[in-house]
Each structure stands twice: as structure tokens, then as C-alpha cells.
Amino acid sequence: MAAITAAMVKDLRQKTDAPMMECKKALVAAEGDFAKAEEILRVKLGNKANKAAARVAAEGIVGVYVSDDRKLGALFEVNSETDFVAKNPDFVAMAEAGARLVAEKNPADIAALSALTVDGKSLEEIRTGLVGKIGENMSFRRFIRVEAQGRLDTYVHGGAKIAAMVDMIGGDDELAHDVAMHIAASKPKALDENGVPAELIESERRIAIEKARESGKPENLVERIAEGSVKKFLKEVTLLNQPFVKDDKITVGQLLKSKGATCAAFYLFVVGEGIEKKSDDFAAEVAAQVAASKQA
Template identity: 65%
Template sequence: MAEITAAMVKTLREKTDAPMMECKKALTEAEGDLARAEEILRVKLGSKASKAASRVTAEGLVGISIQSDGKTGAIVEVNCETDFVAKNEDFINFVQSIADLVATQNPADVATLSELAMGDGTVESTRTALVGKIGENIAVRRFKRLASEHGLSSYVHGGKIGVLVDIKGGDEVGKDVAMHIAASKPRAIDEQGVPDADKEAERSVARQKAAESGKPAEIVEKMVEGSVQKFLKEVALLSQPFVKNDKQSVAQMLKEKGASVQAFELFVVGEGIEKKVTDFAAEVAATAAGNA
């Protein structure tokens, strides 16, 4: 039996917002497996257990660059330690420069990007100098570059959520779609594009919930498939209700406009990053006790 520590309970509670005792029970049942414990809580508590998991914890900015032809662009995420630095002009300029470089130079990965020329040195030397000047760690986390036959549109919300869309149909509908994606956060254009891992995770949770109903196996399987189909409609862009008119789906809106989405990229600052939370009062108290 794996030892369930207070730190493990705290981590699960921060990810799920579930009561502490429920977190401990789930970890015990999962024999210390955090991912399995989170799944158990989702089965028991439903959507409550997934609310905190989507919260953004790291700081930084999303930057977007679209070239003058309107058909080549890039979206990047650059992280820092505090929101204060994310508002620093030097940091903002650095993020935009990174986006411009990705759009024009098309580096293969972050390591290759780091070696590209920037200013009097490279991206890496510029980053290092900025760390020294600002006094916080800065990291280029990820980027995507899109090349479109039709045109690119974008939307950035508060520097924290960024969307780049390859769309046929014009910039006006493109901006509407980009704003919708930022608000509704689809995982794919259509249901077929939803990653298999996401489908299987949802199927696993649905099967456990359905099994608790005590219904016959064939009914349980229908309940499971019904839950999975509902999930796919919720996370596929085309089947989502359009944010500016929820009486029609995104697919219906696009058809009405004679438009179609070819691809999109959605970045949310800090998504999936665990941020260390410092209890300064406890830290001071511990230091004082150590000096006593």
C-alpha cells in the first residue's frame, strides 16, 4: 500500500477542488496514483472535480505574428514568474520578437529557435540578458506556425489566451471564429479530430459512472456511448453553439457565411503547468523558529 502524504492530498485538492477527505480516499483507492485518483473523483463528484484542473497557474504572454501577406503566421507562449513581469515593456517586446521570428524563420523546435539571431546576439543570449535585467526566470515554452492558402485571423484576450485560425471566408468571420475558440476552447475542428486519448479518458469515466447505476450491461454500454457522443459535441468546434448566436452551431454559422476552418491553434498561458505556491507566512515563521 502506497503511503498517502499530505503533499499528495494537497496536490489533488488543488487540481480538483474536491474536499480534503475525498481526495485522501481517492488517493488511497488509487494506491497513490494521482491521475487515477483524479479520475475517481470525477466519477464520484462529476464536473466539480475538473473545474480547478483548468485554472491557469503560470504567468506570461501569448504573442501572435501574421505576415503582410496575411497567409503566414505564428503563435507563441513565453512564460515568466509573475504577472507584474508579464506587463513589462521589455518582456512584451521580447514575446513579439519571438513570434515574428517563428513566422519568418520557421524553426523546427524551441532549441533551434534559441540559436536564431536576435539583436546583437541570439534568442538565447537575449533571453539571458533579459533575465538578468528583470530578475525573473523567462522561458520560451512553445510555438506553432501556420501557412494558409486562404488567410489567417487571430484573437488575443488579455495576453493570456491566444488563437490563430486558418480560415477560408475572410477576416471578419475569421475574427469571430477566433473569439469563439478563445471563449469555448474546442479541442479539434470536428469530432473525428478529437484525440483518441481524450475519447478513451472520457469513455473510462463514463463507464464507471454508468456501472454504478446497476443497469444491465447492454444499457450501461449505451449510456457510455451516449456520454462520449455528448462530450465530443461539446469539444468539437463545428458542433459547439456559436458564442455570438447560440441558436446556431459554428458549422451553421460558417455555412451561412460561405466559410470553412482549415486549422486552428489555441494557447492558454500556463496551461498544464503546476505553479509553486509559496506560503510566505509559514516561510517567515519557519525562518524565525530556526533562528531562535
């Protein structure tokens, strides 16, 4: 069995927000398999072990661009070390310029984007100049370029830390903006059930089965219970099945149908999503929890 290190425990705690000792037990039970340990915590602790997924793990902003005819758009995430720098006007201008370059020049990757120029300077030169001026590291992380089937609308939240873009066919501007706002608030993983990755569905099924067994449900009911859990999960994470944020009595799909509209696609960037965030003082946290366990 692989040795369970403090770093492994720390990584699992940051991913799941579960108690440190529970993370260690899960890693031991999973023989060091991180994904399996995460599932064990989900089974044991339920949603408590999943809440860190919505936590932003790095600073920065999302640059957003939509053409005047709303047929072409882009999202571009730029990271910084602190929120203070993310609010700097030059940093914001760099992110917005980068998003426009993505839309208009269609670069193949970050390296190609970095080489494109704004007013005679490459985006990379602008970045390094800002790093030298401000004294803080900055990086270009990811982008997406969108050619609309219908027309684009966007919603930006939290100082440009969350940016949603929707490609709407039919309906009106208010509807498109409301759906973009819903996406930013509810963070769906796919448009409908067909877009949810099979491995994610299978993971939810395994977790539901284990939870049903641990709660003592009869074996002949376990599969049925798991299937119900998967169906509930798919409703929660698919845009068209989510209750609309401004009227939870109807789903987004029902709202669109009532307006004679369809959503061709949507795109969502959350700054720092998936980037490990530095622990404030992991050693102090360990010492405090050990001391607390001795007093118990």
C-alpha cells in the same frame, strides 16, 4: 501499494480542485495511480473535479505574429514568475520578436529559436539580459508555426494570456475574427470528432459507465447511457459542433456553411496551461481542514 504522500495529495488537488480529503481517498482507492484517482474523483464529484483545467497555472504572455498576406503565422509562449513582469514592455517586445522569428526562420525547437538574433543579439541573450535587469526568472516554453491553406486571423484575450489563431478558407474577415474569438472563449480540443484523441474518448466512456452504475442504472442500459455521454462530450469539445458564442442557436459548423466558408485548422495557446502553480500555503490549508473536521 505505493505510499500516499502529502505531495501526491497536493498534486491531485491542484489538478482537480477537489477537497483534500477526497483526493487522499481517491489515491488510496487507486493504489497511488494518479490518472485512475482523477477518474474516481470525476465519477464522484462530476465537473467539480474538472474545473481546474481552465485555470492558468503560470504567468507570461503569448507572442503572436501574422504576415501581411496572412499566409504565415506563429504563436510563442514566454513565461514569467509574476503578472507584473508579463506586462513589462521589454518582455512583451521579446515575445513578439520571438513569434516573428518562429514564422520567418522556422526553427526546429526552442534551443534553435533561442540562438536566432534580433538586432545583433540572440533571443537567449535578450532573455538573460532581462532576467538580470528585472531579477525574475523567464523561460521560453513552446511555439507553433502555421502555413495557411486559406488565410489567418487571430484573437488575443486577457493581456495576451490566451491567443487563438484560425486558418479560414472562404468567408470574410469578420467571420474569421469571430471564429478566432469563439476559439479563445470556448477552448475546443479539436476541429471535429476525428481530431479528439482516442484515449480521451475512452476515459470519458469509463467515467460515464461508472457514474451510471453508481446511480443505480440497470446494467443493460449502462452502455447506451455511456455512448450518449460520449456523444455529448464530443459535441462540447469540437469546434464545429460547439454553439457559436455570439448566437448559441447555431453551431460554428452551421455558421461557416451559411457563409460558404470552412475552417482548415485552428491553434490555441493558454499561458501556463499544464504548468503546476505554487500553492499559497498548503500546510495552512491542511491544518484548517483537519481542525474543521474535528469540529464537525
